Structures are given as C-alpha cells and as structure tokens.
Amino acid sequence: MAYFLGLLVALVGFWLGMSGHYSPLLLSLGAVSVAVCMILAYRLDIIDREGAPYVRIVGFALYFPWLMVEIAKSNWAVVKACLKADLDIAPALVKVKTACESDLAKVTFANSITLTPGTVTVEIEGDKMLVHALYEQSAQPEAFAEMDRRSREAADGKRRPA
Template sequence: MGYFAGLIFVLAALWLGLSGIYKPLLLILAGISILISVVLASRLETVDREGSPYGRTIPILSYWAWLLVEIFKANWPVIKACVSANLNINPAFVRVKTRCESDLAKTIFANSITLTPGTVTVEVEGDKLLIHALFEEAATPASFDEMDHRSYRAADGKRKEELAA
C-alpha cells in the first residue's frame, strides 16, 4: 500500500510542479488521471519496490553524492592522459562479480561505472559485469568493490529483511 501512496504523491507533485495551473476543474481532472494511472499500473503489476522506490530515497541520494565526488576524482587521470604529449594509457577488460541482486541495483552499478571517466560497462551477464578501463593498473575487480557495496546498499540494502518479513 505504501508504494501506491508514494506513486500517487509523486505523480501529483510532478503534475502540479510541471503544470502550474491550480484551477478546480483541472485539479479534478488531474486527480482522475492520476488515479487511472495508478489503477492501470497496479493491474499491470508494476507498482512494486523497483517500480516506485520511494522508501530508498535517502540512501540513493547519498549514493549519488558519493558518486559525484568519485566522478570528479576519476577525471584527473583521464585529463592528464589526454593533455600529455604521449598518450599514456593501457586499456584493459576486467570481469567484476557484483553482489547486487535486483535489476535496479545492477543497473545503478553498471551506469555508475560508465559515468565514471575512463571506464565503460560493456556487458552485464547474471552477476558478472565486463568492464573496459583506460588504465590496466586501476582495472582490478577490487577497485570496484566500494562502488558495488554502495550501489547494493542504495538499491537492495533492506531487500532481504523485507522478503523475510
């Protein structure tokens, strides 16, 4: 039930924020369209933990803040390699096993790797990711452990406790 309430709240806030129109008729029509959308989403069985992850907002926002810092830190070696006279890179592929269980967590982890300069997620197969990195010395499976752990906590952190309850 919390997912329905969260979805209704987000859709209403989005509609009000984007339209900026507060006339009674349009507010009634907006309410009707939001209810129809939620009922259709429920019939399609898409209102679940991944479809409306509003209970994970604070962990995901803290993960984004950490990721932003990591992106800025990863920019320096790439900028130095681009600006230097000799292109001092040693590209490599590495396979990384992830602890992420849900598709949402795997997607967050894979996209985070791709957003970080110098690395690209090439393939996701089960619980393994194939990553291309510009610098072989930085491309060890252990170098991705913290990002894996943080993305797991942000998206799947309470998943086991919820399933057990």
C-alpha cells in the first residue's frame, strides 16, 4: 500500500510540476491520466519495491558521493599510467562474485565498475561478473568488495548477510 501511495504522490507531483497549468479542465485531465497510470501499474503488477525507485533516494544519495571519490582516485591512477614513458599496465580479466540480489543492484554495481576508469564490466551472468582491468593487482575480486557492498545497500537497502 505504501508503494501505491508513493507512486500516486510521485505521479501527481510530476504531472503538476511538468504541466504548470492549474485550470479545472487540465487538472481533471491530469487526474484521469494519473488514474489510468495507476490502474495500469496495478494490473501489470509493478507496484512493488523494484518499481518504486523513490524509496531508494537516501541510499543512492549516500552512494554517489562515495562513487565520485572512487572515480577520481581511479582516474588519477589511469592518468599517471598514460603519462609514463613506459606503459607498465598488466591487463587482466577477472570473475567477480556479487552479493547483490536484485537486478537493479547488479546493474548499479556493474555500471559503477565501468564508470571507474581502468575497469570495464564485460559480462554479467547470475551472481558473477567478468571485469577487465588495466592492472592485474587491482583486479582481484577483493578489490571490488566495498563497491559491491555499497551498491547492494544503495539499491537493495540491505546490509551484508550475516
């Protein structure tokens, strides 16, 4: 029920914010369009935690600043590697197991790896990801543990299982 009410408030707020017109005719048309969207969402059975991204705002608001710092640190390492006279990279492919449960958490984790310079998520298969990295020593699965934990907490809203 909370997801239903949250979706209703989000749709009404979005419609009012985008419309900017408050005449009775347009308000009634907006109410009809929101009602149709709510009926369709109910019939498609998409009113759940996965279909309600606004419940994750706090988690992602805490995750993205940390990710920006990680991107900056990794960017500095890649810039230093590019500016050296001898290219001392040691590319590696590594399989990384994730604790993420939902598809959103897995995609968030995979995209975070890809956004970090020097690493690219090549493939996602079940709970394993194939990651290409510029440096073999930084491509160990343990190197991605913190990012995995944080992306899981942001998207799934759950702490690491005990």
